[in-house]
Amino acid sequence: MAPHSPVTLVGDTLGQRHRHLNSLVRAARESGTTVQDVEAVPEQAPADRLFKVDLAVSLGDADYILRNLKHDDMLFVSRALKARWLLDRHDVINPQYLEDTLFPEMVSPAVSKMRHWLYINLREPAKCQEFYEYYKQNSFEFAIKFLSRCSNRFILEEVPKILAKLSPHYLKVLCEKCSTVAKIYFDSLATQDDVKKCYLDQEQAYYNSIKCVLKSDADVFLDITEKYFSFDKFKRFSPLATDYIVRCHKSRVTNKLELYVAHILHIPTLAARLSVDECQEVVLQLARASYLQHWFQYKAVEPLIKRLHPQKRAAFKKRVFVDKDVGELVQEWPYETPSSPAAELDSDSHVFDDAELECVSVLDCEPRCGFAGGRLLKRSYRNVEFAECLMRCGDEYDDCMVVKVKTDLDRLFDEFRFIGFDHALQDLSHRVGQTGSTDRRRDIFLVLVSKSGGRTEAVTALLELAVRHSNEPAHTRASVIRSLVKRAAVWRLPADVWQLLLDFSHGLGLDGATPEAPCREGLHAVVIRQLLAGQCDPIIRDAFLKDFSTLAEYSLKPNERKRVADNLQNMLASAAVGVEPKVAADLLNKLLDVLKVYRIRVEASSLAVKTVTALAVQDKELARPLLERLYNARIARRELLRLNMMFRRDEQALLNALRHDPLALDVTQVVDILTDRRRDFDIFTAKLAVYFVQKQDFTPKLRNALKEKISKPLDKKSAHVKLARPLASILSQEFITELKKLDQAGKEYVMLQAQLRACAHRARPIVNLAEWGWSRAGVKAVATHVMRCREIERAEFIRTLAAERRTVRVALALSLRSKEGPVLDTFTSFAKLRPAAALRAGLQYFHRRGDTAELGVWDIIKPLLSTVDLKRHKQLRQVLANTDWIPNPIKPAYITELYSAVHTISRSHADRLLQDLCKILPECDESIENVLLHTFDSTNEKQNLSGSNSNSDSDDSNIADTDILYPALYIRYLMLAKSNEDLEKRYSKIGIRFIKQLEILRSKKDKKFKTSLDQVLASLRYNAAFFDTKYLSCLLVIQKILDWLQTFLPKEKYFQIYVQIHLTMLYFKAVRQSMKQLPEVFADPKRKRTEGVEAVGFVFGRYIAKEVSELVTTYFDSIIELYTAALVGYLESFQYGVSRDKFIGHALKGFLVDGVGLQRRLAVYTYRRFRYDVTKDMLKEIEELLSKDKAIEMFVHAEICD
Incomplete structure (x- = not known):
């Protein structure tokens, strides 16, 4: 080849053209041609540039390679990355140069591809360490890819610093390199709470990730297993892992035998690896473990027992399971058992967390599950209260339990479970003649079949007995034969015994005749026996083919399996010759089943392939599924390529044709495939555009066919839109010309024009959109172009796009992708041009960025909440209601502003916002008062809404004409008063109006009053105010509510309500007293939720003791029983979890310290209710205190002791 001539690829297939291009590069290198010699040659096709890049790779020309890495076309970028020698150039391959110089000049897909290329190919430990240290602060997910390739010393130094960031995948990768990482990780679970939390979230995945350590450092792995293996969550080890452990680390198994056998190892593999005596000893040791009785059953240890000789097996089973003669029992585990790390109290609901109470309008339901309309029904499904309501209000609530009832066969089998075959045969042979029930006789034979164990002598004795009962009904004999075939492999029986089986099974179709009762397995046994003999009778064959089976479900030996498979093939192939196409297709389908099940290697010249090919000539439709099965099984793909094109309409089929036989491609067929496609065919069209561009090739033909296709539009405007992408890929130099033609065409081409512009990035050579102008290019093409632009171009693109209404959204997306993009400026422009879209984008921005979001965005979108007409944007309202997306610093302001905007539009959203506001009430400023006043002033607005006949824009078509009622919000707002003067101010504005609302409901006997009152009582215990000493009026709020209740609730009748309010007062005093006594504990958030629970609980118990004493003095002694009921209900109202159990336990201890006689x-009664909730240590301590108290000894024995 002359060094300056364009490249022309030669060859029929894709592979041949690849090799031809490589030969051109090789010849140029050998002839002394340099990159500079060919660089200036005009490039008429992509192959010209590929030739230059490959030559540069071959000659090691780094400058040309770097220029191509900065190219817009990813084809040339990918080709340039074949230069792996670039890794040796430290001046290029170092993170500082890449990030500061090279990457900013590369398009973003090229940067991503080169990052991946670095991860795959960079192996030198020193360089990997350099990349890791550079990226670990700002891009940890990329940095961690290099850590496993650093030195072990560096890994061990770095891993303790990043344990909380390690995913299960990267933990596995690091453990494969350095097994000590597994020990470091699991040792940290005892000391690092953040690591423990991540581990508990994906416990099984983390444990599985260290299984690779088993063979590199088994002691470390087994130590971890013996400490952290979770019985409930983890699966048993695989057979391979079990085999390795038993072979190489048997001592670890024997030291903790019960643990490994009962929970960890694969028992069949363990039994196979142990000797007979060892298996026997293992069973005996497990039988002695009383703590395993829930697990130790015959089925669990059956693989171990089956290792014993059949003659000894029955006696051993009787000894272990009947006589229980196993030696002295062991009551407790002799060693510590593994378990998951204990979850922190913070990971559970906590007694110091406030309950999330909802609006009364949401919680309320009418009798018989009215639920105040369908709107609230959907809302209530998210609430526990709704589930409770269903159970209370439903017609019936049946607690059903499915219990398996043992059949007569089950009971008979249990009777003979531990008796050997000989004794069972002797006993049951007498019973079978005495019983008059056909089903009972069938059960007897089935038990004997099971006890035979498939041994020939036992089966012979059984059949001799069975033959004497050959007059049994057909269905009875069929059941016995079916069981016998599955369990005893009867096709191996001697001829005389086989004849006994045939005699017993007369009339069941084993001779090919029509059976009196279904006995499919019996016929299969006959077929297997004849196939093994090498010849199958025609009558038997015909009956078998009518109800075909591959026979793979039977336990065949390897030599039997091979012989059966071969003869089945011959049987089916011969039967498919000379029959109707439909019958032949069915037989060939069965033949393919045999090939698949038996995993038979099939050559292209085999009889099966030839038969399918012959059928395809006769009937293509019948052969289509057979050809598809051959293709999926990877059989004769190349030979059947053209036939496979009948049904293969995916990209892989077209690529196969390019690789092996491009002439198999039919232009019309390919056009139809591209028209009907559901996925992109980018790889196929790219191969065409690069390697098949000569005039005689397929690409020009396809190009002309596609142009002709789109020139004949259909009635629909969207006609042929799917063809735009493949057409753009292969138009090459004609792209601009074709687009101009479409621009001059009629309106029916509008969508095709737009789609072709959107696919401009697929064109080769790359289209310069800047020359077109943004408006001519179209938003989709602009978005595609700028989202993959270079970093150095982004600032200019953002400024240009932010000025246009159509492209401002693209500008925002691009600025968010930039490291220091002008987010605030872009949002400002967005808010001016598209306010509603800016609101949605702002919420999505906060959701994605979280705590790292620019809070200045809130200042930009805040005015939009009042200017945008949210009544017209229902979906936007739903997005805005996702307050969980909002960063905490601006959440109070956001919710109050949004509530002001939507409370007159959507009742459901307003209720939801009030609930979100209630959760963060202490963080709200004085503007919260306006929100509360809005809830009182909403009555008239709601009456107006409910008075209108139709309101399609409102979310709430069934809005009630009552006020929004949210007692928890008002009570907690009052609790947050910082002085008595502040409280009086709040009470005069909010409290009095709230009480008036409740009085109105009470006077009307409204059903909501009971629900509201319950929420008032529940919200009086407000931990957020109790644990903050700046709130001084909590008791005064409770007292005001108490005074109000006394005006209409007599204390004698509603004693429990008053007790609960007094308990809340005592709880408040206990909190403040504990904070005063232990300030250092409550100053530490972690100690507060652990030690603080114990302290508050203990003081709370002491306060209860004093109040009980006063009540007994004031009233009578039996008031304790009344007080206990209220106390139990109060304690149950705390958030359920570990902390509640600890709180109750210490409250009981505190009560017992100060209780009198x-x-x-009362402690006994309360302890009886919560005895199963407290920890074992606390249980033991409280029972010891109770047992020592002689004054209540009788109550202890009556209420607690058995």
Whole structure:
């Protein structure tokens, strides 16, 4: 080849053209041609540039390679990355140069591809360490890819610093390189709470990731297993892992035998690896473990027992399971058992967390599950209260339990489970003649079949007995034969015994005749026996083919399996010759089943392939599924390529044709495939555009066919839109010309024009959109272009796009992708040009960025909440209601502003916002008062809404004409008063109006009053105010509510309500007293939720003791029983979890310390209710205190002791 001539690829297939291009590069290098010699040659096709890049790779020309890495076309970027020698150039391959110089000049897909290329190819530990240290601060997900290739010393130094960031995948990768990482990780679970939290979230995945350590450092792996293996969550080891452990680390198994056998190892593999005596000893040791009785059953240890000789097996089973003669029992585990790390109290609901209470309008339901309309029904499904309501209000609530009832066969089998075959045969042979029930006789034979164990002598004795009962009904004999075939492999029986089986099974179709009762397995046994003999009778064959089976479900030996498979093939192939096409297709389908099940290697010249090919000539439709099965099985793909094109309409089929036989491609067929496609065919069209561009090739023909296709539009405007992408890929130099033609065409081409512009990035050579102008290019093409632009171009693109209404959204997306993009400026422009879209984009921005979001965005979109007409934008309202997306610093302001905007539009959204506001009430400023006043002033607005006949824009078509009622919000707002003067101010504005609302409901006997009152009582315990000493009026708020209740609730009748309010007062005093006594504990958030629970609980118990004493003095002694009921209900109202159990336990201890005489029986009653909730240590401690108290000894024995 002359060094300056364009490249012309020669060859029929894709592979041949690849090789021809490589030969051109090789010849140029050998002839002394340099990159500079060919660089200036005009490039008429992509192959010209590929030739230059490959030559540069071959000659090591780094400058030309770097220029191509900066190219817009990813084809040339990918080709340039074949220069792996670039890794040796430290002046290029170092993170500082890449990030500061090279990457900013590369398009973003090229940067991503080169990052991946670095991860795959960079192996030198020193360089990997350099990349890791550079990226670990700002791009940890990329940096961690290099850590496993650093030195072990560096890995061990770095891993302890990043344990909380390690995913299961990267933990596995690091453990494969350095097994000590597994020990470091699991040792940290005892000391690092953040690591423990991540581990518990994906416990099984993290444990599985260290299984690779088993063979590199088994002691480390087994130590971890013996400490952290979770019985409930983890699966048993695989057979391979079990085999390795038993072979190489048997001592670890024997030291903790019960643990490994009962929970960890694969028992069949363990049994196979142990000797008979060892298996026997293992079973005996497990039988002695009383703590395993829930697991130790015959089925669990059956693989171990089956290792014993059949003659000894029955006696051993009787000894272990009947006589229980196993030696002295062991009551407790002799060693510590593994378990998951204990979850922190913070990971559970906590007694110091406030309950999330909802609006009364949401919680309320009418009798018989009215639920105040369908709107609230959907809302309530998210609430636990709704589930409780269903159970209360439903017609019936049945607690059903499915219990398996043992059949007569089950009971008979249990009777003979541990008796050997000989004794069972002797006993049951007498019973079979005495029983008059056909089903009972069938059960007897089935038990004997099971006890035979498939041994020939036992089966012979069984059949001799069975033959004497050959007059049994057909269905009875069929059941016995079916069981016998599955369990005893009867096709191996001697001829005389086989004849006994045939005699017993007369009339069941084993001779090919029509059976009196279904006995498919019996016929299969006959077929297997004849196939093994090499000849199958025609009558038997015909009956078998009518109800075909591959026979793979039977336990065949390897030599039997091979012989059966071969003869089945011959049987089916011969039967498919000379029959109707439909019958032949069915037989060939069965033949393919055999090939698949038996995993038979099939050559292209085999009889099966030839038969399918012959059928395809006769009937293509019948052969289509057979050809598809051959293709999926990877059989004769190349030989059947053209036939496969009948049904293969995916990209892989077209690529196969390019690789092996491009002449198999039919232009019309390919056009139809591209028209009907559901996925992009980018790889196929790219191969055409690069390697098949000569006039005689397929690409020009396809190009002309596509142009002709789109020139004949259909009635629909969207006609042929799917053809735009493949057409753009292969138009080459004609792209601009073709687009101009479409621009001059009629309106029916509008969508095709737009789609072709959107696919401009697929054109080769790359289209310069800047020359077109943004308006002519179209938004989709502009978006595609700028989202893959170079970093150095982004600032200019953002400024240009932000000025246009159509492209401002693209500008925002681009600025968010930039490291220091002008986010605030872009949002400002966005808010001016498209306010509603800016609101949605702002919420999505906060959701994606989280705590790292620019809070100045809130200042930009805040005015939009009042200017945008949210009544017209229902979906936007739903997006805005996702307050979980909002960063905490601006969440109070956001919710109050949004509530002001939507409370007159959407009742459901307003309720939801109030609930979100209630959660963060202490963080709100004085503007919260306006929101509360809005809730009182909403009555008239709601009456107006409900008075209108139709309102399609409102979310709430069934809005009630009552006020929004949210007692928890008002009570908690009052609790947050910082002085008595502040409280009086709040009470005069909010409290009095709230009480008036409740009074109106009470006077009307409204059903909401009961629900509202319950929420008032529940919201009085407000931990957020109790644990902050700047809120001084909590008790005064409770007292005001108490005074109001006394005006209409007599204390004698509603004693429990008053007790619960007094308990809340005592709880408040206990909190403040504990904070005063232990300030250092409550100053530390972690100690507050652990030690603080114990302290508050203990003081709370002491306060209860004093109040009980006063009540007994004031009233009578039996008031304790009344007080106990209220106390139990109050304690149950705390958030359920570990912390509640600890709180209750210490409250009981505190009560017992200050309780007086018989008054301490309250502790006995309360302990009886919560005894199963507290920890074992606390249980033991409380029971010891109770047992030592002689005054309540009788109550302890009556209420607690058995």
